[in-house]
Amino acid sequence: MRNFLKILTYLRPYRRKAVIALAALTVSILTDLAVPRLIQTIVDNGISKGDMHVVLGTMGIMLGVSALGAVVSIINTRYSVDVAMGFGTDVRTATFRNIQGFSFSNLDDNRTGALMTNLTSDVTRVQGTVQMAMRIMTRAPLMLLGSIVLMLVTSPSLAVWVVLLLAITGAMVVVLSTKAQPIFLRVQAKLDRLNTLLQENLAGMRLVKAFVRSNEENRRFGVVNDDLMDQNVRVQRLFAVIMPTMTVIVNLGTVLVILIGGRQAIGGTLTTGQLMAFINYLMITMFPLLMMGNLLVMLSQAEASAGRINGVLDTKSSIVDQPGVIDLSDVRGRVAFEHITFSYDHECGESVLQDVNFVAEPGQTVAILGETGSGKTTLINLIPRFYDVCGGRVTVDGVDVRDVTLASLRKHVGIALQEAVLFTGTLRDNIRYGRPDASQEEVEAAAQAAQAEEFILGTPKGYDTMVEERGANLSGGQKQRIAIARALLLKPSILILDDSTSAVDVDTEARIQEALLRLHSQCTVFIVAQRISTVLAADKILVLDKGRIAAEGTHQELMQTSSIYREIYESQLGGGTTNG
Numbered sequence: 001m002r003n004f005l006k007i008l009t010y011l012r013p014y015r016r017k018a019v020i021a022l023a024a025l026t027v028s029i030l031t032d033l034a035v036p037r038l039i040q041t042i043v044d045n046g047i048s049k050g051d052m053h054v055v056l057g058t059m060g061i062m063l064g065v066s067a068l069g070a071v072v073s074i075i076n077t078r079y080s081v082d083v084a085m086g087f088g089t090d091v092r093t094a095t096f097r098n099i100q101g102f103s104f105s106n107l108d109d110n111r112t113g114a115l116m117t118n119l120t121s122d123v124t125r126v127q128g129t130v131q132m133a134m135r136i137m138t139r140a141p142l143m144l145l146g147s148i149v150l151m152l153v154t155s156p157s158l159a160v161w162v163v164l165l166l167a168i169t170g171a172m173v174v175v176l177s178t179k180a181q182p183i184f185l186r187v188q189a190k191l192d193r194l195n196t197l198l199q200e201n202l203a204g205m206r207l208v209k210a211f212v213r214s215n216e217e218n219r220r221f222g223v224v225n226d227d228l229m230d231q232n233v234r235v236q237r238l239f240a241v242i243m244p245t246m247t248v249i250v251n252l253g254t255v256l257v258i259l260i261g262g263r264q265a266i267g268g269t270l271t272t273g274q275l276m277a278f279i280n281y282l283m284i285t286m287f288p289l290l291m292m293g294n295l296l297v298m299l300s301q302a303e304a305s306a307g308r309i310n311g312v313l314d315t316k317s318s319i320v321d322q323p324g325v326i327d328l329s330d331v332r333g334r335v336a337f338e339h340i341t342f343s344y345d346h347e348c349g350e351s352v353l354q355d356v357n358f359v360a361e362p363g364q365t366v367a368i369l370g371e372t373g374s375g376k377t378t379l380i381n382l383i384p385r386f387y388d389v390c391g392g393r394v395t396v397d398g399v400d401v402r403d404v405t406l407a408s409l410r411k412h413v414g415i416a417l418q419e420a421v422l423f424t425g426t427l428r429d430n431i432r433y434g435r436p437d438a439s440q441e442e443v444e445a446a447a448q449a450a451q452a453e454e455f456i457l458g459t460p461k462g463y464d465t466m467v468e469e470r471g472a473n474l475s476g477g478q479k480q481r482i483a484i485a486r487a488l489l490l491k492p493s494i495l496i497l498d499d500s501t502s503a504v505d506v507d508t509e510a511r512i513q514e515a516l517l518r519l520h521s522q523c524t525v526f527i528v529a530q531r532i533s534t535v536l537a538a539d540k541i542l543v544l545d546k547g548r549i550a551a552e553g554t555h556q557e558l559m560q561t562s563s564i565y566r567e568i569y570e571s572q573l574g575g576g577t578t579n580g
């Protein structure tokens with residue numbers, strides 16, 4: 001229960017409402033417990049003695065008690081719903097906010113599907129359990145206690161038998177729910193797997209179709225879905241046995257009470273009213289006790305969910321501002337890599353970058369070339385400090401990127417990521433994503449430089465055209481140009497284009513480069529490229545090979561000095577233009 005109890009700290013703002021809900025619950029229990037005693041009075045003092053006044057008077061009290069019971073029940077439900085919903089919303093918000101603070105490395109460690117499950121079904125389950133806790137879960141033990149006390153007061157000798165029966169039933173409930181617990185946890189695990197599979201499938205539906213893998217996907221889904229069904233069937237089968245068994249026990253208990261109580265009543269040591277009260281107490285005690293079985297299972301599910309939520313909530317971003325760091329201001333754009341070693345492994349095991357050294361002077365265009373997997377994206381990700389290095393340091397204007405605030409560093413770095421991610425909203429909103437206050441003129445200027453304006457104005461609604469989920473209504477090249485415009489709008493001192501013109505035709509790419517040239521004096525540009533035509537005009541070309549800089553220089557220099565570069569050049573442009 002450690003995780004569930006820990007997450008209950010989020011109940012703190014709702015303490016007052018929780019107390020009201022529990023107070024209302026206590027009154028409602030008292031009213032429930034009063035009814036059998038009132039029936040006893042009606043039978044013993046009214047019907048047996050032929051006193052209609054007692055019958056009518058006690059009935060009046062019963063009605064009043066029932067009405068009070070109904071009112072406090074409504075109050076209890078209202079307040080417990082308020083508490084549970086508020087609690088659930090706060091936990092969801094806290095989890096979401098913590099995920100927003102995740103570093104790239106934290107995101108690498110957490111699968112999207114699992115995070116989605118945390119934010120949806122896990123939070124809902126914990127929230128549901130809190131609501132149950134304030135209604136039935138507290139009710140059951142209190143009811144049990146109250147009934148036992150009242151039974152002992154009514155007839156201690158009969159109560160002893162009933163307490164024995166309750167103890168046996170309680171033990172059975174614990175045994176059965178302990179048996180059911182692992183099955184319920186397995187159902188949960190299967191459901192999580194189904195969610196992850198569904199999410200992956202729906203996100204990649206186009207790929208599934210393109211590769212004609214629907215049958216295989218149907219089979220995969222079928223396996224997981226059948227698995228879930230099997231587990232659910234096992235749970236239901238267990239319940240099919242548990243519920244009738246419990247009913248038999250309740251009935252046996254009633255028979256026992258009638259047998260022993262009947263004898264006492266005939267012998268004159270127990271009144272008929274007391275006997276009836278006993279049977280009623282047995283009923284109102286047994287059912288909450290049986291329900292405790294379900295509640296124990298619910299608690300263990302909530303514990304598992306709370307464990308997963310706590311896992312996310314306790315994850316601290318691996319990239320944070322160190323104490324005493326300053327804001328980076330007035331950036332000129334000199335970027336230096338000094339003996340950089342980097343690994344994705346938290347323990348800095350296998351290196352992806354090794355002893356990388358270079359300097360990009362303000363206003364220079366630095367192109368990074370290299371075969372796939374050579375470490376190009378990894379290298380540029382170190383400039384905005386998406387990851388921390390294992391050795392060496394990355395500096396901007398001579399300052400280590402770890403010695404300035406993340407927000408101020410990233411404000412000066414515009415980046416168009418390898419995969420152009422767009423959000424639902426208008427094209428304008430997407431371009432303005434990093435600077436929502438930008439004017440229309442600024443948006444247009446950025447779109448023009450990114451060669452995006454022509455296609456934007458070609459759409460019926462222009463800048464107001466809605467982008468569908470993940471930019472589904474745009475072409476790859478259009479998405480890339482919006483992503484470049486988005487980066488340019490920041491007017492960054494350092495601009496990073498990570499293979500972000502790969503889906504754009506060569507002419508458009510050349511026009512984007514011309515526009516970037518005009519920005520030269522204001523901005524240091526890093527271009528990761530696969531196409532050599534993209535890098536010919538760069539002030540400096542870095543050729544990466546298995547995480548090391550294999551060659552560095554301008555196009556002309558590299559044609560003289562680097563065989564790897566010459567090979568790439570020959571293979572792509574083979575004897576064509578040598579401008580640059």
Ligand SMILES: Nc1ncnc2c1ncn2[C@@H]1O[C@H](COP(=O)(O)OP(=O)(O)OP(=O)(O)O)[C@@H](O)[C@H]1O
Nearest residue numbers: 108344352370371372373374375376377378379418
């Ligand atoms: N998030 C990550 N976690 C672990 N390993 C990674 C991660 N990202 C990249 N790698 C590994 O690091 C190496 C360099 O990857 P990187 O993406 O930097 O290459 P790249 O040169 O940009 O390749 P491409 O041209 O295909 O984009 C690869 O071996 C890759 O498998």
